[in-house]
Amino acid sequence: MVYCAWDGEEPGLIGSTEWVEQHAEELQKKAVVYINSDENGRGYLEAGGSHALEPMMNEVARDVTDPETHISILDRRHSRELVNAADNGRLGKALLQKKGFSLGALGSGSDYSPFLQHLGIPCFNIGFGGESSGGEYHSIYDSYDDFRRFKDPSFQYGVTLARTAGRITLRMADATVLPFDFRAFFHTVSGYANELIGLVDQMRETTALTNQVLKENHYGYAADPTVQLAPPAAKAEVPFLSWSSLQNALTLLEAATTRLSDSLSHSHLTGSRADLVNQALYRAEQQLLSDNGLPRRPWYRHSIYAPGFYTGYGVKTLPGIREAIEQRNWKEAQEQIEVDAAVLRKFAGYLGSIAF
DSSP states (O other): OEEEEETTOOTTSTTOHHHHHHTHHHHHHHOOEEEEEOOOOSEEEEEEEOGGGHHHHHHHHHHSBOTTTOSBHHHHHHHHHHHHTTTOHHHHHHHHHOOSOOOBOOOSSSTHHIIIIITOOOEEEEEEEESSOOSOTTSTTOSHHHIIIIIOTTOHHHHHHHHHHHHHHHHHHHOSSOOOOHHHHHHHHHHHHHHHHHHHHHHHHHHHHHHHHHHTTHHHHHSOTTSOOOOOOOOOOOOOOOOHHHHHHHHHHHHHHHHHHHHHHHOOOOHHHHHHHHHHHHTGGGGGBOTTOBTTBTTOOBSSEEEOSSSTTOEEESHHHHHHHHTTOHHHHHHHHHHHHHHHHHHHHHHHHOOO
């Protein structure tokens, strides 16, 4: 079962939270992927989604032609990334060596949210943009005439979006073995974990420096004596968190994803055996749901992706850990490290149990 949705559906149709909750059991049993598109205009491919499907998304982007430049939408996106990184030597060099692009992580703001973050169903959110105006979204100016005059006058990118979503749909529907590659997921989550470890180390250094500057009254000496401004308050020192359980879980996950990839590449599955393996593959993301959900937000159960508590639609990755760190709630941060480590251990065990 492959679902597709475009923004603008009325409540009660596919994509509404109520509908998803009402059909949760059937969706978790049968839904392979949910493909969403919200806004579309002229420009470059914008894509986010479940990272185990990132290699497949790159293959699709390689096979769709951009209507303005007549190169693939993959190559055009890559060119834009290189131009934007031209002033950053290290990033630019890395992009030159990179063959494909990375899917963005999904926060919220559209109909994929209940599928992914409540039920653990793999999702895509795709569209084109960057060369058309905005600001009319969900207003009285969000009209056919506005689209025809300003957004995509020739409707070429509407066709390109349909070709992109259509290829994803057909690839998922017709595959003998579904194109999930959990090695891509492992590399993505490992990167998130390293980001958080670096974030805590940076906060520790910054906090120690700020407190020393306060202690030696440098704020007072540097202040304008004619302006009554108080210096910032000293902050509690940043403790050393234990990351070992999360790192060990990631080691298990790396081994499990490598073994699974090797098994899939050497197998010749057909019939009922292929059906069983495919069911295990598309239900795998459900193993990333935590039983209690995020702190103070139990509806959001995905341990890897969630909209930020204070950022609206903006995504937070490894959200339980990340938001606790940002709020300097060190006790909760350590608790969430253990929660996510347990989820990833379970996920690695699940992938390792897929029988061929």
